[in-house]
Amino acid sequence: MKVQFAPINIPLQRRIQTVAVLQWIFSFLLLAQLCCGFFVILILGNFWFLAVLYLLWLYLDWETPCTGGRRFQWMSNWTVWKYFREYFPIHLIKTSDLNPNHNYLFGFHPHGVLVAGAFGNFCTGTSFKNLFPGLTPYLHIMPMWFGCPFFREYIMSAGMVSVSKRSVSYVLNNKGGGHASIIVIGGAEESLNAHPGSLTLNILKRKGFIKLALKHGAHLVPVFSFGENELFKQIANPRGSWLRNVQEKLQKIMGFAIPLFHGRGIFQYSFGFIPYRQPIHTVGKFPVP
Structure with a gap:
């Protein structure tokens, strides 16, 4: 395979954008495991009492991901997220006004490999609040992530909460309105279908959100994120193939899918785990009462 290297004279801003996306990839793929490892080191080391204190905190705070989470707006406004959104770039397109006196459930499609559009639009920056004043977005993700020590605090600070029925009900039950639940309808299973130039949605059996x-x-x-499937290339895994069968069995065991994907690298465009620079346009249609 011929390696295509990046030019040397790339503007500094584009370099910063690449670093911003690199840290997002690191957070998505490795940070949870590192946090769990750090917690084990605390337990086995001289600072075991810190682990005990955190376990006490975890016990007292266990229900928070199901009761609206714990958002810190300053975290969503980090400058690094500005460069993250500019890398692709990510755009949120408004087609109609949303009355802040109501609560909304956004059905997001497609999942893609790493759900970059949902994270970029609903967990970072102020574009959502500028387009829909008075609404607070809550991105619902798999409950298992909130069992990871320290990592749970990080993702909750960005506005992510559990996708459990109880959690969604809590957000939508706000009497004064102004809440928007964002659910990636196809779930992690849909990531196995995320191939450039194709679109397969898992929606026929996903009616619980309705x-x-x-x-x-x-x-x-209804929300559709154009370009989501173009960010990575994935090893061919058609239904019925041995690879797809293994992936589906692992998903049933572990609760999440493992797409075998690749993108570009830091200094070359041929392989790596950084997504390709492809624009993402996330469009929300008219609300259905």
Whole structure:
């Protein structure tokens, strides 16, 4: 395979954008494991009492991911996220006004490999609040991530909460309105279908979110993120292939999918785990009462 190296005279701003995306990839793929490892080191080392104190905190704070989380706006406004969004770039496109007196459930498609569009639009910066004043977005993710010591604090600070039924109900049950639950409808299983130039959505058996919206009187907002599947290349895994069968079995055991993907590197464009520079346009349609 011929390696295509990046030019030497790339502007500094683009270099910074690449570093910003690199730290996001690190956070997504490795930070949870490192946090768990650090916690084990605390338990086995001389600072075991810190681990005990954190376990006490974890016990007292266990329900927070299901009760609205713990958002810190300053974390969402980090400058690094500005460069992260500019890398692709990521755009949130408004097609209609949303009354802040109502609660909304955003059905997000597609999952892609790493859900960059959902994270960039709903967990970073102020573009969402500028377009939809009075609304607070809550990105719902797999509950397992909130069992990771320290990592749970990091993701909650960005506005992420559990995707459990109880958590979604808590957000949508806000009496004064102004809440927006964002659910990636296809789930992690849909990531196995994230191939450039193709689109396969897992929606036929995903109707629970509609029932929740009806139960709480929330308005449904279909959201589509164009370009999400173009960020990475994935090893061919058609349904029925041995690779797909293994991936689906592992997903049933572990609860999450493992797509075998690759993108570009830091100094070359041929291989690596950094996504390709492809624009993402996330479009929300008219709400369905």
